[in-house]
Amino acid sequence: MKKLSEFIQLLAPLQILNGDDRVIEGIACQPEAAGPGCLYGVIDEFLEYGHWIEGARLLDATLLKNVNALLTEQPLPYPLPQLIVPDARKALARAARFFYDQPDLALQIVGVTGTNGKTTVTHLIDQWLSACGKSTAALGTLGLYRGGRRRQDTVYTTPLAPTVFTLLRELVVTGVQVLAMEISSHALKLDRVFGLDVDVAVFTNLSRDHLDFHGDMADYQAAKLSLFTGLKAAATAVVNGDDAFGQEILRRATAPVLSYGFAETVELQAVAVDYSLQGARLKIRYGSQTIQLDSALVGQFNVYNLLAALGACLALGVPLAELAAGSAVLHGVPGRLERVTLPGDRVGIVDYSHTPDALEKVLQTLRALNPGRIITVFGCGGNRDRGKRPLMGAVAARASELCVVTSDNPRREEPLAIIGDILAGMPAQGVLVEPDRRAAIRQAFALSQPGDVILVAGKGHEPYQIVGDRKLPFSDLEELQCLS
Numbered sequence: 488m489k490k491l492s493e494f495i496q497l498l499a500p501l502q503i504l505n506g507d508d509r510v511i512e513g514i515a516c517q518p519e520a521a522g523p524g525c526l527y528g529v530i531d532e533f534l535e536y537g538h539w540i541e542g543a544r545l546l547d548a549t550l551l552k553n554v555n556a557l558l559t560e561q562p563l564p565y566p567l568p569q570l571i572v573p574d575a576r577k578a579l580a581r582a583a584r585f586f587y588d589q590p591d592l593a594l595q596i597v598g599v600t601g602t603n604g605k606t607t608v609t610h611l612i613d614q615w616l617s618a619c620g621k622s623t624a625a626l627g628t629l630g631l632y633r634g635g636r637r638r639q640d641t642v643y644t645t646p647l648a649p650t651v652f653t654l655l656r657e658l659v660v661t662g663v664q665v666l667a668m669e670i671s672s673h674a675l676k677l678d679r680v681f682g683l684d685v686d687v688a689v690f691t692n693l694s695r696d697h698l699d700f701h702g703d704m705a706d707y708q709a710a711k712l713s714l715f716t717g718l719k720a721a722a723t724a725v726v727n728g729d730d731a732f733g734q735e736i737l738r739r740a741t742a743p744v745l746s747y748g749f750a751e752t753v754e755l756q757a758v759a760v761d762y763s764l765q766g767a768r769l770k771i772r773y774g775s776q777t778i779q780l781d782s783a784l785v786g787q788f789n790v791y792n793l794l795a796a797l798g799a800c801l802a803l804g805v806p807l808a809e810l811a812a813g814s815a816v817l818h819g820v821p822g823r824l825e826r827v828t829l830p831g832d833r834v835g836i837v838d839y840s841h842t843p844d845a846l847e848k849v850l851q852t853l854r855a856l857n858p859g860r861i862i863t864v865f866g867c868g869g870n871r872d873r874g875k876r877p878l879m880g881a882v883a884a885r886a887s888e889l890c891v892v893t894s895d896n897p898r899r900e901e902p903l904a905i906i907g908d909i910l911a912g913m914p915a916q917g918v919l920v921e922p923d924r925r926a927a928i929r930q931a932f933a934l935s936q937p938g939d940v941i942l943v944a945g946k947g948h949e950p951y952q953i954v955g956d957r958k959l960p961f962s963d964l965e966e967l968q969c970l971s
């Protein structure tokens with residue numbers, strides 16, 4: 488517990504209303520998280536369903552009974568102490584970090600950002616360091632993981648600031664030494680990790696995504712870049728040197744950099760790779776040292792993920808030879824090129840690819856393995872960037888023998904309208920439409936032949952489908968397994 492006067496000293500508010508020195512017993516910015524005696528941050532939030540909600544509208548009588556003080560940018564008509572600040576998001580993050588006694592200083596934090604690969608990279612770091620004797624955790628799209636097991640679900644890829652610092656405090660108390668966490672562009676733009684002490688920042692890649700939120704690529708890029716231009720001098724930036732935007736980060740990072748990729752100019756280089764549907768065998772050069780890894784992860788993009796994770800572990804001071812010895816434990820994560828053996832010499836693949844670039848990379852990976860045909864089942868999320876829909880359609884049509892266009896998470900949009908946007912980028916031939924995702928998967932299997940690969944793309948690990956504002960039970964993996 489802390490006193491309100493301590494937060495006044497910390498935040499130096501522009502104005503204090505109804506002030507008295509109350510005890511603060513928690514930090515919150517969501518009604519469901521507001522425990523008794525909390526300091527409540529009044530912020531607008533961009534919800535997972537793709538729309539904004541105004542924080543002031545959530546302040547009802549039930550919520551206010553639990554609140555001891557408000558943190559807000561505008562005076563509100565309530566007889567509670569109010570700290571009026573110029574930026575409530577930043578103040579909320581600072582308040583949460585202070586309340587939980589700066590837990591980010593008590594463990595090493597690896598922040599992973601980029602359009603694709605964040606989840607896989609964070610989990611590889613977790614697995615790798617754990618194999619090397621570290622007490623580790625991973626936080627992101629799949630929830631909070633410790634010891635290879637999910638311990639807590641999360642709503643957002645990167646939780647809101649009070650949740651971030653609550654989780655960090657819990658990890659410190661339970662002896663965790665290193666946390667690998669996904670840091671999304673939303674989190675950077677909305678200051679969910681403002682003030683977080685990051686020891687290693689990893690950049691995977693950048694392509695079109697989330698323009699429904701950012702508006703344009705310049706804003707999206709600026710959000711990603713901010714993680715690297717705000718690093719402390721003692722941190723390390725681990726950057727994909729083959730990526731065009733990665734080059735910009737290498738030039739502008741405020742900490743020492745370690746580049747990775749296939750180019751001869753990078754410090755951590757994949758020099759030889761053999762690919763198969765069972766994984767990849769790769770030789771890696773780091774300075775004067777060379778190691779060989781046998782990985783169960785499939786495709787070139789997973790080689791990049793391995794390099795990113797390896798770079799992060801090296802940046803934390805783990806010797807390369809020790810990492811080579813620990814690599815045997817590495818495995819993929821749910822919903823990322825997850826394989827299902829189907830009857831009649833067919834293979835099903837579930838993948839989370841929901842951007843044009845990610846879908847193209849998965850299809851290129853599958854094509855390189857010489858399947859009979861590729862049948863792609865996919866859709867696009869509702870209340871998201873409409874501009875990427877025809878681009879995804881074009882990618883799928885170009886790299887597949889047959890496409891079944893269906894619903895992803897339609898949210899509040901009409902599924903057929905989303906499908907119409909996708910079809911605008913596709914030829915008339917080789918394309919079928921089935922809005923019902925379960926029926927679309929079954930149709931793809933019915934049309935398949937021995938040796939074919941059926942790719943079900945877009946939802947990956949998700950055990951639900953969002954229709955309207957409801958999450959209905961649905962798993963691509965289970966639908967394929969039912970065909971077995």
